[in-house]
Amino acid sequence: MxxxxxxxxxxxxxxxxxxxxxxxxxxxxxxxxxxxxxxQVKALQNSKALLSTTLSDGMYYELTYNGDKGEIYLDAYKKFENRCYKI
Structure with missing residues (x-):
């Protein structure tokens, strides 16, 4: 692919x-x-991408293509919080 x-x-x-x-x-x-x-990155026969949408739902998606098996895996995540810590 x-x-x-x-x-x-x-x-x-x-x-x-x-x-x-x-x-x-x-x-x-x-x-x-x-x-x-x-x-997005491609390494050998595999690929990975992080995607999002314009929806304000805090979701992002990680998709991984396994070139050996010809499969794509989708992981869906929700962002709950973003904090900044001064060090």
Whole structure:
């Protein structure tokens, strides 16, 4: 899987996941234009990307492509807090 295929697939998976988990009573769905890649790397036959959406839900997504098995794993995370400590 090349980089373009990987990023396209990642955006589609995050789009589907986010839309599946939106509250239907909100009557809102996002599009692929609302999904963006924060970071991406390819090592040998494997790839990894961190993605987020324009939703203000604090979610971010880690997608990993296992080139040996031809599988993509999606981990969904929620940001609870961001603290700054002066040292």
């Amino acid at each position: 090349n980089d373009v295929e990987f990023t396209s697939k990642c955006k589609a998976l995050v789009l589907d996941y986010a839309n599946e988990h939106l509250d239907v009573t909100d009557g809102k769905q996002i599009t692929v234009d609302d999904v963006f890649i924060v970071w």
